[in-house]
Amino acid sequence: MELSSEPVVAAALDMSQMKSKDDDGDADYESLPPHVSVATHMTAGAVAGILEHTVMYPVDSVKTRMQSLQPDPNAQYKGVYEALKRIIRTEGIFRPLRGLNITMLGAGPAHALYFRLL
Numbered sequence: 553m554e555l556s557s558e559p560v561v562a563a564a565l566d567m568s569q570m571k572s573k574d575d576d577g578d579a580d581y582e583s584l585p586p587h588v589s590v591a592t593h594m595t596a597g598a599v600a601g602i603l604e605h606t607v608m609y610p611v612d613s614v615k616t617r618m619q620s621l622q623p624d625p626n627a628q629y630k631g632v633y634e635a636l637k638r639i640i641r642t643e644g645i646f647r648p649l650r651g652l653n654i655t656m657l658g659a660g661p662a663h664a665l666y667f668r669l670l
Contacts, residue, residue, distance in 0.1 A: 594664040601663020605655050610636065610648035 614635045629635035639647055 597666060598660040598664040601659040601666075602656050604663075605659040606652065609652045609655060613648045613650070614639065 614632050618629050618635055636648060
């Protein structure tokens with residue numbers, strides 16, 4: 553087996569330079585127009601982060617409870633939905649949302665900065 557003596561050259565490719573198969577001049581559906589301000593980018597990131605954490609928080613609460621309180625196979629909860637129902641029935645409707653306000657306060661600024669830096 554012979555090795556080539558020619559040097560290997562790698563070039564960096566910016567994601568904006570890449571073209572998709574069906575690129576017909578339309579902008580990416582997830583991107584904002586190029587003339588949009590930094591504040592708009594940061595607001596979009598903050599809103600997206602807050603909504604994501606708000607929707608997923610009850611599921612994460614149940615998942616954490618299932619992982620930390622019931623480590624054995626004969627666990628009290630048989631599934632996420634059944635656990636959520638039991639928690640709401642025994643501890644109240646707002647129990648899976650306990651602590652969401654702090655998560656939202658942290659998610660807004662964190663996702664605003666993350667969205668802008670991308």
